Amino acid sequence: MEQIPVLKLGEFLLVSIQVELHDELVMSLQDDLTSRIERTHAKGVLIDISALEIVDSFIGRTLGHIAAMARVMDATTVLVGMRPAVAITLVELGMSLHGIRTALDVDKGMALLRRSLEDAGDPSSLP
Amino acid sequence: MEQIPVLKLGEFLLVSIQVELHDELVMSLQDDLTSRIERTHAKGVLIDISALEIVDSFIGRTLGHIAAMARVMDATTVLVGMRPAVAITLVELGMSLHGIRTALDVDKGMALLRRSLEDAGDPSSLP
Numbered sequence: 001m002e003q004i005p006v007l008k009l010g011e012f013l014l015v016s017i018q019v020e021l022h023d024e025l026v027m028s029l030q031d032d033l034t035s036r037i038e039r040t041h042a043k044g045v046l047i048d049i050s051a052l053e054i055v056d057s058f059i060g061r062t063l064g065h066i067a068a069m070a071r072v073m074d075a076t077t078v079l080v081g082m083r084p085a086v087a088i089t090l091v092e093l094g095m096s097l098h099g100i101r102t103a104l105d106v107d108k109g110m111a112l113l114r115r116s117l118e119d120a121g122d123p124s125s126l127p
Numbered sequence: 128m129e130q131i132p133v134l135k136l137g138e139f140l141l142v143s144i145q146v147e148l149h150d151e152l153v154m155s156l157q158d159d160l161t162s163r164i165e166r167t168h169a170k171g172v173l174i175d176i177s178a179l180e181i182v183d184s185f186i187g188r189t190l191g192h193i194a195a196m197a198r199v200m201d202a203t204t205v206l207v208g209m210r211p212a213v214a215i216t217l218v219e220l221g222m223s224l225h226g227i228r229t230a231l232d233v234d235k236g237m238a239l240l241r242r243s244l245e246d247a248g249d250p251s252s253l254p
Contacts, residue, residue: 005143005177005208007233009136014233016132016143050132081132106134106141 004029006036012044012113013037013075014106018051026062030069037073044113045070046106050081060095067100076116078102080109131156133163139171139240140164140202141233145178153189157196164200171240172197173233177208187222194227203243205229207236 002025007014013036015029033045047063049055055063067077079102090097101116103109129152134141140163142156160172174190176182182190194204206229217224228243230236 003178004145005175007141007143007175007177007208009233009237014134014141016134016145018131018143018145048132048134050134051130081134106136110136 004032006032008036008040008042009046009110011042012046012110013040013042014046014048016048016051021059021062030066033066034069034073037070037075043075043117044110045075045077046109046113047077047079048081048106049079049086050083050105052086053083055082055086055090057093057095060090060093060097063100064095064097071099076101076113078109078112080104080106131159133159135163135167135169136173136237138169139173139237140167140169141173141175143175143178148186148189157193160193161196161200164197164202170202170244171237172202172204173236173240174204174206175208175233176206176213177210177232179213180210182209182213182217184220184222187217187220187224190227191222191224198226203228203240205236205239207231207233 004015004017004019004025013033015033036042037045047066063079070077077100079097079100082102101112103112131142131144131146131152140160142160163169164172174193190206197204204227206224206227209229228239230239
């Protein structure tokens with residue numbers, strides 16, 4: 001079961017991270033996600049981390065890399081579902097996730113993506 | 128990280144099963160899901176099993192129980208993302224998932240839920 005599914009939700013992609021990330025899993029997630037962005041022309045990626053009780057510097061860096069990959073493929077990444085304890089740890093680790101937008105839950109993350117696409121003037125993003 | 132998150136997607140709930148289900152995890156998922164249905168008044172539940180390579184009779188039964196619980200709380204369950212090998216196994220095990228609707232992916236599952244709510248004449252479900 002070692003695979004993190006990338007789910008298509010309308011015009012966006014959703015990745016729900018529930019298992020401990022290790023190098024191999026991260027590589028396969030990056031492959032999957034970038035090929036899904038290419039295939040589906042998704043303009044936004046939602047990464048849900050509500051199942052994660054701990055985010056260490058490896059996961060923090062990995063999320064940053066994924067967001068950067070999505071960005072160069074013209075998709076915006078929003079991190080959703082962060083627990084309060086995770087926010088505290090991230091800042092204490094000195095990782096303030098520059099360049100990654102966040103939202104409290106998937107609904108708010110999708111609203112943020114829609115707004116940012118509308119602001120960018122992409123007519124295909126209008127509901 | 129032993130928890131399966133229940134994500135709110137507009138008027139529906141999404142559960143993406145990625146880890147091996149065991150008794151305790153199933154109990155906590157059932158608790159979470161039923162309390163989320165109560166809190167959010169969700170009319171539909173999407174269970175994504177695209178990460179599962181194997182579905183044994185325990186998982187099959189569990190999915191049936193979850194769907195039955197959702198049904199008595201007036202929510203429809205749609206199972207999405209089933210792999211071909213899983214479909215073969217399920218039928219070979221004699222589990223044809225009576226009473227659970229299925230769809231190929233999350234998008235199609237959401238469309239199915241919307242249609243079934245419209246047919247039921249629920250005006251709040253209209254887009």
